[in-house]
Amino acid sequence: MANDPFGRAIRDYYLDKQEEPLIERNGDERREHPIRRFYFDKPSMDGWKKSWLNGPLLDMGAGVGSHALYFQEQFETVAIEISEHLVETMRERGVQDPRHVDMFSLRDAFERDRFQSALAFGTQVGLVGSIQGLRKFLGDLTYVTAPDATAILHCYDPDLEGTRTLLGFRDDPTPGLAYRVLHFEYEEKVGETLLFRLFSPDRLREATTGTGWEVSETKYCPPENPGDQYEAVLTKL
Numbered sequence: 001m002a003n004d005p006f007g008r009a010i011r012d013y014y015l016d017k018q019e020e021p022l023i024e025r026n027g028d029e030r031r032e033h034p035i036r037r038f039y040f041d042k043p044s045m046d047g048w049k050k051s052w053l054n055g056p057l058l059d060m061g062a063g064v065g066s067h068a069l070y071f072q073e074q075f076e077t078v079a080i081e082i083s084e085h086l087v088e089t090m091r092e093r094g095v096q097d098p099r100h101v102d103m104f105s106l107r108d109a110f111e112r113d114r115f116q117s118a119l120a121f122g123t124q125v126g127l128v129g130s131i132q133g134l135r136k137f138l139g140d141l142t143y144v145t146a147p148d149a150t151a152i153l154h155c156y157d158p159d160l161e162g163t164r165t166l167l168g169f170r171d172d173p174t175p176g177l178a179y180r181v182l183h184f185e186y187e188e189k190v191g192e193t194l195l196f197r198l199f200s201p202d203r204l205r206e207a208t209t210g211t212g213w214e215v216s217e218t219k220y221c222p223p224e225n226p227g228d229q230y231e232a233v234l235t236k237l
């Protein structure tokens with residue numbers, strides 16, 4: 001991955017040599033990306049994730065491995081990441097099986113039925129870019145997971161008021177859909193433009209049709225005060 005200011009900044013933070021902030025940018029709009037809180041604070045491991053996930057687990061877009069470090073103590077966990085800086089960081093943090101794999105090319109990396117469950121925490125699934133891209137991703141995920149597998153996806157809901165205030169939010173006239181566009185900047189290096197497709201739980205339900213998955217449960221996070229995100233449990237049909 002050329003340049004990768006995102007991964008470099010997080011790795012610098014880990015190595016205690018980060019001197020400049022990691023910036024999210026949309027045109028002139030700029031916000032500091034909270035590295036410690038997002039990636040290094042212990043993730044809240046509610047009963048929900050524990051009850052739906054089982055090994056072998058595929059952690060997709062694993063960051064610095066916060067979830068993988070927890071789940072690898074319970075069962076086999078493979079942690080995939082697009083940033084080589086973060087793969088290296090995971091290895092140094094004790095993640096047992098970190099791999100440089102694109103979560104949107106799963107069939108190239110893993111054999112059929114390889115995993116019992118999959119997790120994509122951090123809203124990176126929006127990088128599918130389109131509903132067609134989401135359907136392809138779900139189809140590939142079907143291929144690499146067992147017939148009775150489960151998956152948890154963490155997403156922004158464009159129908160929630162909080163989502164509209166995200167940096168880079170772009171409205172869509174179709175209910176339940178929106179986009180988000182941004183890039184990261186670190187030490188004056190600018191990363192590639194990231195295009196996220198945002199979809200509501202109902203749009204996700206529609207998108208699963210014909211992919212081998214159905215949405216079994218959804219919950220807002222936090223449930224008592226929905227801000228902008230939800231988690232969806234997918235089970236095989």
Ligand SMILES: C[S@@+](CC[C@H](N)C(=O)[O-])C[C@H]1O[C@@H](n2cnc3c(N)ncnc32)[C@H](O)[C@@H]1O
Pocket residue numbers: 038039060061062063064065066067080081082083086101102103104120121122123124127
């Ligand atoms: C918001 S972070 C979440 C990290 C981690 N799951 C967590 O909860 O702390 C999203 C991660 O997805 C990774 N990512 C983005 N596109 C990816 C792709 N195509 N394949 C694998 N990982 C990807 C990013 O590099 C980033 O580390």
